[in-house]
Amino acid sequence: MNRAFQPAVAHGEVDSAPFRELPPETWSDDLHRVHSLIEALVDRYAFDILREVGAGVVHPSRVSALEWLSARLAARGHGEPLWSKDELARAAADEDRLAGPTFALLDRVARAWPAYLRGERSGERVLFDREALGLWQAYFSNENLPYAVVNRLGAWAAARETDAPALRVLEVGAGCGSGTEALLDQVASRVREYWFTELSPSFLRRGQELVSRRFPGVPVVFRRTDLDLPLAEQGVPLGGFDLVYAVNTLHAVKDIRASLAELRSALVPGGVLALVEGVRSDPGRPVAIEFVFVLAPEFRGFLHWPRWRELLEESGYARVRYVPDLAAATRAIPTYAMAAILARRPE
Ligand SMILES: C[S@@+](CC[C@H](N)C(=O)[O-])C[C@H]1O[C@@H](n2cnc3c(N)ncnc32)[C@H](O)[C@@H]1O
Incomplete structure (x- = not known):
């Protein structure tokens, strides 16, 4: 038989209500x-x-x-x-x-x-x-649609959440810069200072090349930074960032709560934390792309989405919100597996 692949449910038949705002x-x-x-x-x-x-x-x-x-x-x-x-x-x-x-x-x-x-x-x-x-x-590129969409979702949600006219941004686990590119496409004109931080020196180098080429006018500090260690010891200033941004990074650290607490201390009171994470719609339902990451020695699997709210609240954040609304999104598409997660450092 020679059949052409079709999605199990056609796009037009999916309940689009949870995604309408996107x-x-x-x-x-x-x-x-x-x-x-x-x-x-x-x-x-x-x-x-x-x-x-x-x-x-x-x-x-x-x-x-x-x-x-x-x-x-x-x-x-x-x-x-x-x-x-x-x-x-x-x-x-x-x-x-x-x-x-x-x-x-x-x-x-x-x-x-x-x-x-x-x-x-x-x-x-x-x-x-x-x-x-x-x-x-x-x-990890904006030329690769399944990954680009994660960057765009995060950038869109973060840009809408922060109305500061002179933004100070700290990005962690910025890798080769694809998440940065998506965010700066939205907010470059109002950035006063952007800290591009990453653990791996070779990713940091590649990220620096991309960001300097794409956004030559934006003041960016490039710094090797390990989220498993205190930020202040690594020269990252505390208490002054309007936005902390992390695309697909927080699940990779040793102690998520400790890293979240460090990042909270980097924010101004009322400042925004914007994460993008792969998430499970149900604790027992593995996400398709985990098929790759399962082979990484440290990978523990993506978290069931409500767990992020618990971790954020336990780490001192307020006003936690998922974009899209994950309860509705995963009802509409049981395999839906990405979320922008927004939270604030209390005033
Ligand atoms: C999945 S990649 C995402 C990269 C980038 N945010 C993007 O979307 O293109 C995760 C990144 O987190 C970085 N990372 C892992 N553990 C880290 C840690 N302890 N501190 C800082 N960065 C870390 C990795 O080096 C990697 O670049």
């Missing part, structure tokens, strides 16, 4: 098609890998990865996935212009999963060797 680039037919395809691809990969490897030969250190695959299949009710490998490969080729880097990363990781499960290859090698570095750079 800008069009974060809620579109293109995006729905690509997200549906990523879901189907990961289900196919998970099914085929489990069939190939079987439970018998899995290395003891990889049991939790095996459990991730099983949970992924369980979430969609087991059984053979609807779409064949060839049908999905054709669909991915058709969407290459929109999401080629995402498909390339998924494909590389899928090929490595069996050897990873048998303990023959390390996650570091799969994810972080030289070849993978190029894939990551292409993935």
